[in-house]
Amino acid sequence: MPVSPRLDVAGxxxxxxxxxxxxxRPDDQLEALTLAVAADLPVLLWGxxxxxxxxxxxxxxESLDLPLTTVIASVHEPSDFSGLPVVGDDPSEQGVAMAPPDWAVRLVRAGRGLLFLDELSTAPPAVQAALLRLVLERRIGALRLPPGVRIVAAANPRSSAADGWELSPPLANRFVHLQWxxxxEVVxxxxxxxxxxxxxxxxxxxKLPEAVGLARRAVCGLLAARPKLVHQLPNSETRRGGAWPSPRSWESALTLIAFATAAGSSRDVLSLLVRGTVGDGPGLELxxxxxxxxxxxPETLLADPAAAVLPERGDLRQAVLDGVVEAVRGRPAKARWDAAWELLARAAxxxxxxxxxxxxxxxxTLRRDDWDVPAAIEGLEGAVALSRRADRAADRSAGRLTDRSAVAAKAGR
Incomplete structure (x- = not known):
């Protein structure tokens, strides 16, 4: 039957x-997502x-020219991901084959694609357990997904999910978690x-060799100094369903640092990726x-203070100046002491x-009796005096607040 002309206009x-x-358009969360996809790591979007x-x-x-296959995890049975048993002519000799679902066969035939596991937080525990092998090993039944297939999932927080479940720790630890x-302005x-x-x-x-070296130094250096961070299973059920540190997730963090470094990504993008693999606390430490x-x-700065380039960020500049002073404390000498004053004057x-x-x-306080005061100190007098005046003003303000509190307390008796 012909379509109604009114529906033609509606079409x-x-x-x-x-x-x-x-x-x-610059978009940190979109860049973090594409980096994780490029790194062939499973990604879970929370929102x-x-x-x-x-x-x-x-x-x-569409942008990556990848065929999209959407699977709603909660409407499938565990066997849909582990494979359906198919009995052959002689099971005792040939065994029982595990037949994969049709969408997995299509992905294998295409050789590439984006597998989208939607509504993951509504999948019951039995289905989540069946997904473990798919997410980590890329296997569904007897099939193995080709390297050109990437896995991305999406989930709603349990409070806003329809009949939602918390993610099991083994499944959660396999994903890079991105808060979407x-x-x-984009909307x-x-x-x-x-x-x-x-x-x-x-x-x-x-930059590839340099990126790998930096990632390995960063992760290994932190874990050598903080061995307790290697594996920390959170206490609460909700936090176990998110990003937390384990040898597996640290390996993912190392991979993503290398990719972000080779791509020249911003610190904000790197922060999303690192915290999305090992959690906020360990990620911020890293x-x-x-x-x-x-x-x-510090020794390079002391050797040529006139050519020193100091960090722009205040916390990093403070760390550099503290390191310079500690270097002078460790090996005191008049020339090094003078160079440190020149660096402080330059910083000011x-x-x-x-x-x-x-x-x-x-x-x-590190000055020796026979060391003359360098001329560079004159450039710091204003900063030190201003800081002292600010400290005295803060002390006076605190004193007035204390007095007012005492008066109020007496009045209330």
Whole structure:
């Protein structure tokens, strides 16, 4: 039967509404997602219903020219992922084959694709257990997914999931967990017809050895100093269903650091990836350790203070200046003491002057009786005096607050 003319017009209108375009646009969470996909690590997007997780995966598949296969985990049986037993002519001789589902066969035939496991937090424990082999080993029944297939899942928090379950710790520890949130400007432009374009990161071939070396030094250095971080299973059920440190997740973190370094990604993107593999606490410790790895050597700075390049970030600059003072303390000499003062004066001229107050005070206590005061100290007098005035003002303010509290207490008696 012919379609109603009214529905023809409705179809034209729907086609116009679906006619959208894309644009290159910086997006940290989208870049983190594409990096994890490029690194061939399973990714789990966490977000409230309607936040755009499915739309992001659809657009990612289109941008990467990968066929998208969507599987709703909660509507499948465990056998759909472990394989259905098929009895042959002679089971005692040939065994019982485990037949894979049709979507797995299509992925193998295509040789590539994006497997999207949606609504993962609504899958019961038995289905989650069956997914373990799929997510880690890429096996479904007797089939093994080809290297060109990537796995991405999406889940709602249990509080907003339909009949939701917490993720089991073994399954959760296999994923890179990314918190998916909406960007107001992206949503407005997208509804206007222009969405951000997902692109695979450009890896600099020349940086590959350096990226691997940096990742290994960062992870191994932290775990050597903090052995308890190697494996920490969280106490609460909710936290066990997220990112937490284990040898497996540290290996994923190492991989992602190498990829982010080779791609020249920002610290914000690296932070999303690292915290998404080993959790917020261990991830922040790792990022701090990486920051310290990039700090200049105090001995290099003392050897040529006039050419010193100090970090822009205040916390890193403070760490460098403290390291310089400790280097002078460890090997005191008049020339090194003078060079340290020159560095402090340079720091006061090029950054926040209050950062030099503590190292300057410590450095002053290292002076020997026969050491003349260097001229560089004159440039620090203003900063030290200003800090002292601020401290005295804070003390007076605290004293007034204490007095007022005492008066109020007496009045209340």
């Amino acid at each position: 034209e209108l729907l086609a116009l509404l679906r006619d959208t375009t894309t644009e290159p 409230e219903p309607g936040i755009g997780k499915t739309a992001a995966l659809t657009q990612l598949a 949130t909406h960007d107001h 407005v432009r997208g509804l206007g017809g222009t969405w951000p374009r997902a692109r695979l990161p450009r890896l600099d071939r020349k 990022l701090a350790a990486m920051d310290r790895m990039d700090l200049p050597d 001229r090029t950054g926040a002057p209050d950062l030099v107050v503590v190292p300057a005070t410590t450095l002053a």
